[in-house]
Amino acid sequence: MADALELKSVSAGYGETVVIEDINLAIKAGESISVIGRNGVGKTTLLATVMGHTALHAGTLALNGRDLARVPPYRRALAGLGFVPQEREIFPSLTVLENLEVGARAGHWTKERVFELFPNLKERLSNMGNQLSGGEQQMLSIARALLTNPTVLLMDEPTEGLAPVVVETLTAVLLRLRGESDLSIILVEQNSRVAFEFSTRTLVMDKGRVVYDGESATLRDDPERLAKLIGVSE
Ligand SMILES: Nc1ncnc2c1ncn2[C@@H]1O[C@H](COP(=O)(O)OP(=O)(O)O)[C@@H](O)[C@H]1O
Numbered sequence: 001m002a003d004a005l006e007l008k009s010v011s012a013g014y015g016e017t018v019v020i021e022d023i024n025l026a027i028k029a030g031e032s033i034s035v036i037g038r039n040g041v042g043k044t045t046l047l048a049t050v051m052g053h054t055a056l057h058a059g060t061l062a063l064n065g066r067d068l069a070r071v072p073p074y075r076r077a078l079a080g081l082g083f084v085p086q087e088r089e090i091f092p093s094l095t096v097l098e099n100l101e102v103g104a105r106a107g108h109w110t111k112e113r114v115f116e117l118f119p120n121l122k123e124r125l126s127n128m129g130n131q132l133s134g135g136e137q138q139m140l141s142i143a144r145a146l147l148t149n150p151t152v153l154l155m156d157e158p159t160e161g162l163a164p165v166v167v168e169t170l171t172a173v174l175l176r177l178r179g180e181s182d183l184s185i186i187l188v189e190q191n192s193r194v195a196f197e198f199s200t201r202t203l204v205m206d207k208g209r210v211v212y213d214g215e216s217a218t219l220r221d222d223p224e225r226l227a228k229l230i231g232v233s234e
């Protein structure tokens with residue numbers, strides 16, 4: 001079977017500027033991985049490249065064996081990519097219910113299943129998007145992406161800026177999502193503790209390149225190596 005998502009020798013950026021270089025990455029159906037790395041190393045650019053929001057300078061991308069290069073960004077969601085952007089991008093003047101229904105498609109993820117994961121949202125269906133707390137907006141953004149019934153879900157720093165207790169709630173939801181219905185997930189995280197708990201495989205990026213692709217536990221148990229990889233200067 002083809003990998004759910006496969007990037008080969010991908011270089012991409014903004015206009016002429018190359019930000020990520022020579023990225024090779026294959027994710028199986030149902031596999032979850034985390035991507036960590038300092039600010040500005042290209043994590044968001046990697047996800048944006050999969051979604052078609054950057055200039056592809058070299059390499060190939062395939063979703064379930066289908067070449068993505070000729071698929072315009074607006075059709076990549078239809079092709080099976082779900083995206084939870086770093087800015088969440090909740091529609092402020094739509095209700096929670098309306099936000100959820102934008103782009104919803106039939107499949108494993110129904111509103112009922114999503115409300116089981118996020119009971120809070122069910123209580124707030126008639127609230128406007130901009131009346132939600134940061135944590136609720138994040139949950140809405142994830143719920144909305146799930147309802148498009150993607151085969152690959154990309155999440156960009158979902159725990160960023162949330163209170164510790166909300167991070168715990170959200171982490172528990174992410175753990176429940178892993179491997180459900182063959183969903184593949186790429187989780188970009190600043191919080192390496194969340195990343196290592198989420199997936200057995202972690203990628204570390206530095207200066208636009210993948211500098212580690214392997215067991216999460218290896219990095220978790222070797223803080224010195226981790227610090228070197230993420231380029232923390234002492
Ligand atoms: N829209 C853009 N146009 C030009 N450069 C950008 C844009 N977005 C990000 N960059 C640059 O690309 C590099 C990687 O950024 P980004 O992918 O956001 O990193 P990360 O998500 O790891 O913090 C940074 O140097 C950043 O300034």
Ligand SMILES: [Mg+2]
Binds near residue numbers: 043045086156
């Ligand atoms: Mg980012």
